[in-house]
Amino acid sequence: MTEKRDGESELQARIRRARDDLEPKRTTNAAEKYNALTIAWRMTLELVVGTGLGAAIGWSLDELFSSKPLFLIGFGILGFAAGVRTVMATAQEMSRRNSSDTDKSDADAKDQ
Template identity: 45%
Template sequence: MAQEPDPERLRALEARLAEAKGSKAKPAAAGKDFSQAEVAWRMVLELTSGIMIGGSIGYGLDYLFGTRPILLIVFLLFGFAAGIRTVMGTARDMQERQLRAQAIETQAEHSAGTEG
């Protein structure tokens, strides 16, 4: 039978490995930093997908009710608004990540300056 790993021993081992490497280990939950191009493409895709989904719904409803192009135009505008809202949320999230990273960096520089 396999033994269950002891969490305290694992943490102690990780701390010793980080100390041996001479640098602090980054937490696993830190995630991946995205480049500016990746963020820009994400925003473009969010906006266009909102417009396309809204247009598709509008076209489908126009087809069902025979009211061409009224619902198509209305739902295109709804899709555009939804896409803009999603892009703004993404921009807000990216700004918060950047501010957190700057705060951590500033805190690390401050603590390094007081150690010496």
């Protein structure tokens, strides 16, 4: 039968187990999978936009000073670095959110 906690009658233990069964289980459903896809797209986009923005800045500076392709190369690399920087920030934010999620579920578990 069910494992009894201290000071719990047989009936109370059965009620608790029935309640636990009713709790929604944490599973990886379609929405969560889609969420992972969204994060992947977000990072890709940030990387591409970073490089593109850097290249655009470099190209305009080259137009201004007619020094092609000096600034284009320099700012292209800087832009790529900025893209990586943004992706890293996103990853950090995701891991922070994940850890706070598990903290919360731990706290929930303690409450019960």
